Amino acid sequence: MGYYKTHVFCCTNERPVGHERGCCKEKGSDKLRSYMKVRVKELGLDAVRVNTSGCLDRCELGPTMVIYPEGVWYTYKSPADVDEIISRHLQKGERVERLLLPDVNIPEK
């Protein structure tokens, strides 16, 4: 078996409460990443690796994830969002337009 062909990086960075940029962890990224990891395994997607990531510098739009090798960025708020990313992006090679982050969007700090 070869190594993974697709890597999903889910930011689970945590910042102190009240930080001006917020963080993905306070928006539930830990649980959603764990859910995604379990679902990918249950579905037998052996070529996909779901990883925990530090800050991806798009905090205000989080929780954020980026999928390589495509370099596609998503925001996701619920297990249903994760399910849609798995079924459409990872299984069918499509894009989930409603969850896509724009190419340039980092607000002024």
Ligand code: FES
């Ligand atoms: S805290 Fe998740 S992108 Fe920065």
